[in-house]
Amino acid sequence: MSRQTTRNVSTKKSDAIARELMDKMIEEQEKNKINETLEEQDNKLLDDLLNKYVNETPKRVIPEFFVKWYPVIDVPSDLKNIYTYYSTKINDFTFDGSDAFNEVILPDKYCHPYFDFDHIESNDQYASVITWLDSLVSEFGQYSIGGYSNDPKICATHNLKYITDATKKISIHVVFYEKRIKQTDIMEIVKKIGNQNTRRFVYDINEFVDDSVYKLKHVSKSSRQIFRHILSNKNYRGKESIYIAGQLCKPNDQPFNQIIQCIQDDSSTDDVISNWSNVIHKLPSLKEKEKEKTNAKRLVDADNGAAEVAGDGKIITKTHNKNIKIDDVDFDDNLIVFKKEQMMGLLNKFETTFENLEKITAPIRYSPHTEEFVKECYTEWYNQRTHNHNVDETINKIMKYFKQDFTNKWFYSIIKHLDSIDQQRV
Template sequence: MSRRTTRNVSITKSGVIARELMDKMIEEQEKNKTNENIFESVDEQDNKLFDDLLSKYVNETSKRTIPEFFVKLYPVIDVPSDLKNICTYYSTKINDFNFDGLDSFNEVILPDKYCHPNFDFDHIESNEQYASVITCLDSLVSEFGQYSIGGYSNDPKICAICNLKYIIDAAKKISIHVVFYEKRILQQDMMEIVMKVGNQNTRRFAYDINEFVDDSVYKPKHVSKSSRQIFRHILSNKNYRGKESIYIAGQLCKPNDQPFNQIIQCIQDDSSTDDVISNWSNVIHKLPSLKEKEKEKTNAKRLVEVDNGVAEVAGDGKQQLKRM
């Protein structure tokens, strides 16, 4: 389906608001002449009135239009391997979904071309670590657009500070889901960003993303017909087939956020690719390999030796010990 564009307030309507603003200001000034207010000046009243009326205009233009498509999901977390039983839900109805009901909302992410950038964090243990995550996320906004964040914690102090849902018996200290909902990214690029390298003992991210990202949830590869990634909506509990549910539904952390902003799936329309992230390497950088790091250390050591007069550079450019 074609992508909808955000509705803009017409010039005519903005003109009406401007006239309303001026009329109200004049009216308030006339009142002020007859009823002197010793607490507020005319300018202060005008500023308050201006802010009030202007907010009507700003709020209307900032509404997000939800693109129309079918979101793949399943009502329990243990999705069967037979993908024929996958359900769909209309995108524009997601904000009205009953997340407190018997069915949970588990996105089924199949191999496709695009998705929204998303990160899962399950190993954060302190406010300081949480702050490092937020700093990392904020550094991506210039290329990735705004993000939705939601989650829970078993620490009441952290919940109060970070606006997370307090779940006293939650197994994890802090668990959050993040979706950059304004832009799309190639699935293959998303997989590249969260890729880990090295052997089992020294596995690390290939790029400089936050260390607390959980890479185990990213599985939309064309490995088999049943390849998929299951992403439980942050407002949903973890429901199973024939097994007791785990009540760990979180909450959205930002004011005025909405459930649809936590959806990873997106339209696959190529008629307009203005919202597709192509320059993610501007904010996420590849880390040097262990061999490259060792080489950098060796080169740095050699430069220090040359500076200290312990070694010198020969005619062929190679370093050699200085003769005394």
């Protein structure tokens, strides 16, 4: 065999071996690819199952009852036939432009705790609301939150519906749907303070709560609270609708969770909130705060020698005014309260002129004493001399400005005038 023939045979054998090796490599790669694909599929399936188990919110078992509602928000005051909607069907309600769901909440025993916020103006204020709502969860259970904003950044951050021409910066409705509360309790929680400008509420609830949506007290046959569902527009009778339907902010939430009405069944009250005071606390009134300040000051005075502690534990303030003695003054919970002879002794330090009645002794009209007591002392003191005007009429006019004030400001205000008078008499 020639050298050329030998070379050809060797080349053919090498090619065959190479092809065989290549085929085996391809076959092995295919096996590995199949194994990797199966492993990836198994991992993906496992991840899906885990995600579903961890993230899926258990669906709420909806109690069966009829929810009172009306399609427009300006419900007639003489409405006799209130609409009802079966509770289990509310999640299927079509909240589109023409359909609106407004709850008609009548005075009853229970409802779900709910709050309306219409005056939030910034992201920080919104965050303060969420922080407060989260602080209630331990007693109130989970809550549904929904709403809208005209600020696209706030909408993106908090999953609110963006409504470009909305007049309110942020508007949200919150319903704690897992538990019931007595209507009397929810009205107590949002109770306002009268004649005080420093804060609005008796309890430490969030400052942006709208307290105008709790007309739950039975005062007449037409007593009721109308509350628009957050997914509804504001529809009126014979007027153009306001398109402010919001959206639910939490994943897996459902429209029924925004319903405030609830069953009134007392057969089981495990879901009724009874310890709301664990998370909502009563704030001290201005009078109580003033009393705390007075007590603190008197304790400091006692430490500094400006006051003495009597045998019964009461703190008695000293005075440098030599013509008034207050050792025998009664202190009602640390308030300086005069007996009649003491008040007359104080008034007699001043001449019975109209100027002294109107101005110098004015602090007495803003003291802890009763109106009857002050009027009696004034009359007896002012009648000690003859006046060109009727004493009773004058006293009555002056007493129109009486306002009982449970502080000691009156005492410290009036004794300021004693030094100058005493100096003139010395």
